Amino acid sequence: MAYLQHGRNALRQILRESNVRKSSSDSSLPRLLYACQGVRFRKLEVILTTNIDKLGKAGETVKVAPGYFRNHLMPKLLAVPNLDKFAHLITEQRKLYQQEEEEEVKKVVDETKEDRMKEFETAAKRLDKSRVTFRVGIDAEKFRARASKDEPVVILSPVTKDDIVKEVARQLNVLIDPDNLHLPTPLTTFGEFEVPLRLPRSIPLPEGKVNWTLTIKIRGK
Numbered sequence: 001m002a003y004l005q006h007g008r009n010a011l012r013q014i015l016r017e018s019n020v021r022k023s024s025s026d027s028s029l030p031r032l033l034y035a036c037q038g039v040r041f042r043k044l045e046v047i048l049t050t051n052i053d054k055l056g057k058a059g060e061t062v063k064v065a066p067g068y069f070r071n072h073l074m075p076k077l078l079a080v081p082n083l084d085k086f087a088h089l090i091t092e093q094r095k096l097y098q099q100e101e102e103e104e105v106k107k108v109v110d111e112t113k114e115d116r117m118k119e120f121e122t123a124a125k126r127l128d129k130s131r132v133t134f135r136v137g138i139d140a141e142k143f144r145a146r147a148s149k150d151e152p153v154v155i156l157s158p159v160t161k162d163d164i165v166k167e168v169a170r171q172l173n174v175l176i177d178p179d180n181l182h183l184p185t186p187l188t189t190f191g192e193f194e195v196p197l198r199l200p201r202s203i204p205l206p207e208g209k210v211n212w213t214l215t216i217k218i219r220g221k
Helices: 002-018 028-035 037-041 066-073 084-129 140-144 161-172
Strands: 044-048 061-064 079-081 131-136 154-159 187-189 191-196 213-220
Touching: 044 066, 061 066, 079 084, 084 161, 084 213, 131 154, 131 161, 154 213, 161 213, 187 191, 187 213
Parallel strands: 131 213
Antiparallel strands: 044 061, 044 079, 154 187, 191 213
């Protein structure tokens, strides 16, 4: 009703200024449309009673189009007009439910941490029980120059932390970081190696184990 009254006032002002000197309304029509733009696009201030995506959170005051409030927000009790009595009711409601919401959030966070620790433990056990195999070429010159068959076979390209990380992801479908591997120097010969793993101490070790390890086997193509 207030917007309708405002529109009437705008019309009266234009007619008063023109003093009805012209019988044609061509000159008054553009001014009428310009003056009433504020009426058409004016927005309401409302208080949200619940979180609404891309609009705001519960308890916040936002501006919305009158039609959106009348046809969508108000029928579903998603928002109330920004009046003192409604603001007081929303504040008291938030006080009642704030503690329950905080407890619910804490429960969700605790469950998330617990789930993540279970995932870490599962991944650690899989790494510890598995073996990652590398098939590489050998250095033919050094191979022929060996003094005995017991001397290690030197490979062409040393196996680095980055190589191990890639193969773990490909062969075991487990994502690790180079910092999770304790490998001071790259592996340069054939053989089977136990590479210590640097994992969070909160992951419980199996009985009888001192630390987590990953078995790496390097052999010829």
